[in-house]
Amino acid sequence: MDLSVKIGTLQLRNPVLTASGTFGYGTEYADFVDFSRLGGIVVKGTTLHPREGNPYPRMAETPSGMLNAVGLQNKGARYFIDHIYPAICHLPTKIIVNVSGSSIDDYVAVARMLDELEHIPAIELNISCPNVKQGGMAFGVTPYGASSVVRAVRNAYSKTLIVKLSPNVTDIVSIARAVEEEGADGVSLINTLLGMAIDAERRRPILSTVTGGLSGPAVKPVALRMVWQVAQAVSIPVIGMGGICSATDAVEFLLAGATAVEIGTANFVDPSVSEKVADGIADYMARHNMEHVSDITML
Amino acid sequence: MKVLDLIVKESCAVSATSVRMVLTAHDTLPDMQPGQFVELRIDDTPGVLLRRPISIHDYDKESNTLALLVQRVGKGTAWLCSRQAGDVVNAVLPLGNGFTLPSEGAPCSPLLIGGGVGVAPLLFLGRELCRRGIVPTFLLGARTSKELLCKDLFESVGTVYVTTEVGDEGVKGFVTHHPVLSEGDFNAVYVCGPKPMMQAVVTMARAGEVWCEVSLENRMACGIGACLCCVEDTLSGNVCVCKEGPVFNIDRLKWT
Structure with a gap:
């Protein structure tokens, strides 16, 4: 049985990745997960300069999900390269760095720095960040904004470039096509859905930022629909995510056209879920007499 | 850190909204320090996703048991409070860093201040101090005497002072109103409770230049x-x- 998949030049032993922001730098989960059984780890969003993130409270539990407003807290690309990379570069799985920025120049600068790292075979570009120079509107909400940042990063980055799409758009297919056109090797979706929670007794929003990103099982039907739409519209691989908690959930994304999946919020509920999902996909293939994981896809 | 199925040995109500549970496991429980916590998975409760962090109330290596105090505040804790002997609760443990314990033989006169369900970790801490030959003093605060949790257990470990907001037991008011704070000669203060209470204690500890840890x-x-x-x-x-x-x-x- 062959579970391996390929995205650009990135070879994964199986289609299961952990999603950025839910798995730290991997080492946090060392007691719970055998990394050699994962396709890869997408590490915490990294920006050019250190960021303190948003004030507390940053999290609200909602029905079958959670809202977060962490605000890309991280110590910056230089710190990552000097202090974190040496500790994770030999983990027995593929390490993908999620990259965020508030200007095209920032994205390009981080991509160039990461291009030099031997053991980072791919980056995932988070284009849901606000473009400070364009009045704070997110890059990823228009085909023009998405194209601009992907074009610039593509010219600066030689390895596998995955672009993570925002679901908070009118037509996600047009964004996916725009980034494919600019040379993205794959798209991953969905990022969190913009939401809000209010404490009725205290009569105020729960999150310090008022709004935040919704994730968890609550978003799965929306994510499946978007993955299905995008997979039909582009010829590059699609990485599906949004509420995956089990191998069955993951298989549904593969059926909808995804080449691989990312596990996010479920890591908080079961810290070893990613490994179980990988095992469960193999069981599913055995039950259905499938040779290769791509046989699952029905599109 | 481990993921373990804990088995409820006993569960009894200690107030109208709180339950004290004693749990064990088929495997040997990992070593735990006072101040550390567990994250409990909430099962059979539609819509509830995340684990609930609960501090370790007591731990006994010999009997391979730990105790938790759970206050019912929402659907997740309601499920935990309804667990009966024999039920299984999945836990990730132990998590976080515990209280700093004085080195063996060092002169230490600690005051352990807890408010509401925040008294929970102080029992385990008090036991650990006792093991080091230090008799702890507890100052426990609650809204009413009925909401004062597990006073008898604390009395079996050290000296106990009490404040209640309505004044039906101990000194009337908040923990910061208790005369033992000014009369006692404490060189270490450990605090766990509602944030305004902890902030008030921290202000006093700073003014008195007393070493202090909060949870x-x-x-x-x-x-x-x-x-x-x-x-x-x-x-x-x-x-x-x-x-x-x-x-x-x-x-x-x-x-x-």
Whole structure:
């Protein structure tokens, strides 16, 4: 049985990745997960300069999900390269760095720095960040904004470039096509859905930022629909995510056209879920007499 | 850190809204320190996703048991409070860093201040201090005497003083109103309870230049320092309460 998949030049032993922001730098989960059984780890969003993130409270539990407003807290690309990379570069799985920025120049600068790292075979570009120079509107909400940042990063980055799409758009297919056109090797979706929670007794929003990103099982039907739409519209691989908690959930994304999946919020509920999902996909293939994981896809 | 199925040995109500549970496991429980916590999975409760962080109330290596105090505040804790002997609760444990214990033989006169369900970790801490030959003094606060949790257990470990807001037991008012704070000669203060209570105690500890640690309970998700949701804004920036805490020396906090 062959579970391996390929995205650009990135070879994964199986289609299961952990999603950025839910798995730290991997080492946090060392007691719970055998990394050699994962396709890869997408590490915490990294920006050019250190960021303190948003004030507390940053999290609200909602029905079958959670809202977060962490605000890309991280110590910056230089710190990552000097202090974190040496500790994770030999983990027995593929390490993908999620990259965020508030200007095209920032994205390009981080991509160039990461291009030099031997053991980072791919980056995932988070284009849901606000473009400070364009009045704070997110890059990823228009085909023009998405194209601009992907074009610039593509010219600066030689390895596998995955672009993570925002679901908070009118037509996600047009964004996916725009980034494919600019040379993205794959798209991953969905990022969190913009939401809000209010404490009725205290009569105020729960999150310090008022709004935040919704994730968890609550978003799965929306994510499946978007993955299905995008997979039909582009010829590059699609990485599906949004509420995956089990191998069955993951298989549904593969059926909808995804080449691989990312596990996010479920890591908080079961810290070893990613490994179980990988095992469960193999069981599913055995039950259905499938040779290769791509046989699952029905599109 | 381990993921373990815990088996409820006994569960009894200790107030109208709180339950004290004693749990064990087929495997040997990992060693635990006072101030550390567990994250419990909530099963059979539609819509509830995240684990609930609960501090370790007591731990006995010999009998391979731990005890938890759970206050019913929502659907998740309601499920926990309804567990009966023989039921299974899945836990990730032990999490976080515990209270700093005095080195063996060092002169220490500690005051352990707890409010509401925040008294929970102080029993385990008191036992550990006793093991080191130090008799702890507890100052426990509650709204009413009926909400004062497990007083008899604390009395079996050390000296207990009480305040209640309505004044039906002990000194009337908040823990900070109790004369033992000014009369006692304490050189270490450990605090766990509602944030306004902890802030008031911290103000007094700073004024008296007394060494003090507090246990925070910021809203958290992962419990292991991955999601960065439960941060406290400290003098060294935003740090995860779950991983760097939940116990902090007050010298690290920005609280004034």
